[in-house]
Amino acid sequence: MYDASDLRKGLKILIDGQPYIVVQSDFVKPGKGAAFTRTKMKNLLTGGVIERNIRSGEKVELADVEENEMTFLYKEAENFVFMDKKSYEQVSVTKDVVEDNWRFLKDNLDVQVTFYNGRAIAVTPPNFVSLKVTHSEPGVRGDTSSGATKPATLETGATINVPLFINVGESLRIDTRTGQYIERTRD
């Protein structure tokens, strides 16, 4: 149990039976009233953000949330199999939990898997990943307009927009938070 006045950014708490991570907490004290902690928090299951004013002195329950470093092993039908880097335990995570992040999951990628009450609820890849281009039409010669792009298929099966000079077999650095191409890499 936590007192409302101890709520800090990053703390994982239970509100109305749902796990939330505190995104922002501010001390507020309306004139002649008690102190409250204005708490902005994100639902770890739905991603929805809510704001609650919790009176100081009120108790908040911590959510049983763990974050484990895991390695992506392989895809099995609609599920993704990860291995815990410490315990070597393997877990199978469904596509609805992985969400759009399947686009970045190449074999042996290290990710963070969030568990709530022992169940995987989110997979967070590193902010940047390097992925190979497996298919892309050659860029049209002569088209030098800056910012012109073409689609390219990556080794994970995902398609993203890349500059015209990108060729099959090249490795690209991708920002997983935006899903966008950053630059060519050498590996």
Add this chain to the structure above:
Amino acid sequence: MGDGERERLGPGRALNLRRRATAMAGLRRFFDQRGFLEVETPLLVPSPGLELHLDAFPVPDASGQRYLITSPEYQMKRLLAARGEGMERIFQVCKCFRRGEAGAHHNPEFTMVEWYRSPGAWEEVARDVEALCCEVVKAVRGKGGPIEYQGRTLDLTPPWQWLSVAEAMERFAGVTVRGDEPAEVLAERGRAAGFAIPPTRTAWDDVFFSIFLDAVDPQLARGGPTILHSWPAPLSALARLDGEGFAERFEAYAGGLELANGYGELTDAAEQRRRCEAERAERLRRELPAYPLDERFLAALAEGIPPSGGVALGIDRLMMLACDAASLREVVSFTSAEV
């Protein structure tokens, strides 16, 4: 500090301290032009006030337990009661001290300007607040009219929007508040309007502020500068009640900052004693420090004070407006956490 390590204030903070000096000169000019006398009253007192949600710093002393003031109110009202020449209009700039208050808008010690008009009405000191804020910000920014504060345009030119608490709660929260309804009734109205009020929040003021912080506070932050007046009786503090049963109390808001709190002062000594005793009893019940009643203050009221208006304004927050600062930290030399 180790060798070669120098104190770094940062250019922004140094500039804000220079602006602060300009603001204080402007503030003193403002009061001087209006015939106010600057006074100083003690910071170490035997009774720091009994308001439920204010926690004072105790200071042991050979002559008995003392506290740092949470506001200079009691002693300033004793000056009004003394009715000496010049005491009809007094102001004071001083530090006030409140334990446990720290955040972007709070610091355990902060600078307040408090002033009284005796005789006077709350409306007069509310108009003083409007004019003072406008002039101080103008002195700092070098121009009047609309200013930018935290990405929003704000015009401090008087008159501001005047809104009663009941109107604001009705308009922004859809909840009717009279002040005479039991806390459970207010909580039910709040829940019916969609507010999350935990069943553990049973005190009237906690229920009220659950709704207020959710619905009214954000709207005030988005709107123009506002005098929010006629507070429900349970939040009357040291204000007298009007004919409708609401308190002659107002708060001044601008840019999401609560700048000032003022009253049509309660001058009825018997009623004041009754409120102090009730607050002290509630403090005992909640196992909070139960400070003694200030008998000299109560005796002064009993001698008689003309109908008076008084208000206290947080200078650090006004400086936040003037300097377009998001945090009080940016407009003071060092916060309590930095000493």
